[in-house]
Amino acid sequence: MLGYSGGFIQAVEEVVAAEAAGLDLVVVPEAYSFDAVSQLGFVAARTSRIQLASGIIQLYTRTPSLLAMTAAGLDYVSGGRFSLGLGASGPQVIEGFHGVPYDAPIARMREVVEICRLVWRREPSVYDGKHYRLPLPEGLGTGLGKPLKMINHPVRPRVPVLVAAIGPRNVALAAEIAEGWQPLFFVPELARQVWGAALEAGAARRDPRLGTLDVLVSVPFAITDDSEPLLQQHRGMLALYIGGMGARGRNFSNDLVRRYGYEREAALIQDLYLGGRRAEAAAAVPAALVRDTALVGPLDYIEKRLAAYAAAGVTTLLAAPLAPTPPERLAALETLRSLTEHL
Numbered sequence: 491m492l493g494y495s496g497g498f499i500q501a502v503e504e505v506v507a508a509e510a511a512g513l514d515l516v517v518v519p520e521a522y523s524f525d526a527v528s529q530l531g532f533v534a535a536r537t538s539r540i541q542l543a544s545g546i547i548q549l550y551t552r553t554p555s556l557l558a559m560t561a562a563g564l565d566y567v568s569g570g571r572f573s574l575g576l577g578a579s580g581p582q583v584i585e586g587f588h589g590v591p592y593d594a595p596i597a598r599m600r601e602v603v604e605i606c607r608l609v610w611r612r613e614p615s616v617y618d619g620k621h622y623r624l625p626l627p628e629g630l631g632t633g634l635g636k637p638l639k640m641i642n643h644p645v646r647p648r649v650p651v652l653v654a655a656i657g658p659r660n661v662a663l664a665a666e667i668a669e670g671w672q673p674l675f676f677v678p679e680l681a682r683q684v685w686g687a688a689l690e691a692g693a694a695r696r697d698p699r700l701g702t703l704d705v706l707v708s709v710p711f712a713i714t715d716d717s718e719p720l721l722q723q724h725r726g727m728l729a730l731y732i733g734g735m736g737a738r739g740r741n742f743s744n745d746l747v748r749r750y751g752y753e754r755e756a757a758l759i760q761d762l763y764l765g766g767r768r769a770e771a772a773a774a775v776p777a778a779l780v781r782d783t784a785l786v787g788p789l790d791y792i793e794k795r796l797a798a799y800a801a802a803g804v805t806t807l808l809a810a811p812l813a814p815t816p817p818e819r820l821a822a823l824e825t826l827r828s829l830t831e832h833l
Contacts, residue, residue, distance in 0.1 A: 491545065491708050491808040492516065494523045502536055504816050509540040511824050517545035517575065517708075517808055522587045527560055534568035542568055545672065545708075545808070546577035546654045550590045554602045554622055558609035562644040570645040575672065576602065577654030580736050594621060596659050603651055603667050611647050612639045652706060656746045658688040665692025670704035670806070675728070675746060677782045678795075678802035684749045707799065708808035709785040713822055717786045720812045722772075725780045729772040732756055733763025752776055785809065793829055800833045 492501050505516050516533060520526035526544045533542055542564065547557065561574040578584075578595035585592050601619040608617060614637035617624040625635030652670035655661045664671040665688070673685070693703070710724045731743035738760065747756040755776050762771035785795055785807075799807065809826055811819035 491810045492518050492529075493810075494519050494521050498524070498529060500816075502533055504819060505533060505540065506536055507816070507820055508823055509537050511820060512827050513540055513823060515541040515543060515806065515808070517543045517706075519545050520547055521579075522583055527564065530564050530572070531567055534564065534571070537571075538569075539571075541571050541573065543573040543652060544575040545652075546575040546579075548579040548584065548588075549576055549595065549598055549602060550579070550584045550592065551588055554605035555609055555615065555624070557602060558606040559640065561606065561649045562610060562640065562642065565645045565649050566642070573650040573652050573670065574606070575652040575654060575670075577672075578660070580742060581740060582736060596663055597621060599653065599660070599663060600667060603653075606651070607648060609640050610644050610649055612643065614639050650704075652704070656742055658685070661685050661688040662692035665689045665703055666695045667692075667700075668703070669700055670706055672706045672708070672808075674708075674743060675731070675779075675783045676707040676709075676799075676802075676804070677750060677779075678798040678804070679782070680750050681802045684746070702805075704806055705804050706806040706808055707804045708810065709783070710812050711785045711809035711822065711826065712787075712812040713789055713792055713825060714786065715788050717788075720786050721780050721784060723812070724784045724786070725775050726772050728775045728780060728783065729759055729763060729768065732775065733759045733768075733771045738764070747779065750779070752779060755779075786812065789825075792826075796829055796833060 492498065505513070518526045518530050518533065526547055530542055530544060552560065557574070561572060564572040576599065578599065581592040584590055598621050601622050605617050605622060605624070609615065615624040616637045623630070625637055627633065650669035652672055653660070653664035653668040654672040654674070655664045656674050661671065661673070710720070712720050714720065732741070732747050735741060735743055741760065744756050744760055755774060759771045759774045762774060785792060807830065809823065811822050813819045813822050
C-alpha cells in the first residue's frame with residue numbers, strides 16, 4: 491500500500507525489489523493528492539508480475555465510461571494485472587475539492603460497475619439507470635448521442651472491481667457485485683459483529699461467476715519489540731479519520747468506531763479534533779483500537795494476529811511497512827510473506 495504524498499519514485503524502486511522477493515500486489519491511492527492513474531501506469535512500466543490496483547479511485551470524479559476506459563487501459567499496459575478499486579469517498583472531498591454533489595453513493599456504485607462491465611464487453615453504450623443514462627436522451631442533452639462501443643478490445647472482458655466500503659448497505663453491495671471488498675480499520679475479532687449480516691445479505695444475491703469475495707485489509711506493519719513509537723503514528727491517523735474526516739453526523743470512520751463499541755470515545759475524539767485540539771484527540775484514541783487495527787509487534791504476536799485475520803475471512807493483506815530503511819522494509823515483507831504461506 492503506497493502512501494498519499496511524497497517519495498513515490500523511491501517507493502516504486504522498493505516495489506520493484508519487493509516484486510523480485512515475491513510481493514503479490516501493490517495498491518496506489520487517490521485522495522486529493524496526485525491522481526492514481528498516472529502513477530499506476532508508471533508502476534506498470536517498472537514491473538512485470540506484480541498485480542496492481544487503485545486504492546481507491548473516487549466514484550464521482552469520472553464518468554462511468556471513462557472509468558471503464560481507464561481500467562481497460564491500465565489492464566492493457568500492465569498485461570492484464572490491474573484491478574479497479576472504487577469508493578465513494580465523502581462529501582468533504584467530493585464537494586469541497588471536486589465541486590460535485592455527493593448523492594446516492596450506493597445506487598451510483600451499482601450503476602457505475604454495471605456500465606463498466608458493459609463497456610469492457612464491448613457492447614453498445616445503452617444504459618437506462620436512475621443516475622446514468624446512455625445515450626443521454628433529448629431533453630437532457632442535444633439528443634444526438636449515439637450508442638457506441640469501445641474501439642479497442644480489452645485484455646479481459648471483465649476487469650476485477652474492488653469496492654471500498656464500511657457502511658452496512660455499501661458492504662452488502664460490495665459482497666453482491668464486486669470481486670473484492672476493502673474495509674477500513676478492520677478489527678478481526680469484531681468484524682462479524684459489525685459486518686457479518688451485511689456480507690451474508692450481499693453474498694445471497696451474488697452471481698457465482700464472480701467467484702469468492704476477496705477481502706483486502708490494509709494495516710500498518712512492523713516486526714518489532716518496541717511497538718509503542720510506531721503505534722503512536724497510527725494513533726494519529728486514527729484521530730484524523732475518526733475526528734476530522736467528515737462533519738458531525740457525516741463521518742463514516744466515526745460511525746464505524748461507534749459500531750465497534752467505542753461510542754463515548756468516538757464522540758470525544760471528534761469534539762477534540764474539530765475543536766483544534768489534535769494532540770488531545772490522538773491521546774483519546776483507545777489503546778485497544780490502535781493495537782487491533784495495526785499489525786505491529788514481536789514475531790510471535792504477528793503470527794497470532796495473522797491467524798486472527800485469516801479466521802475473520804481476510805484473503806489479502808495490504809501491508810504498509812513502517813521500518814525506517816528500504817532494506818528493513820523489504821526484509822519485513824519477505825518475513826510476512828513466509829508467515830502467510832503457513833496459514
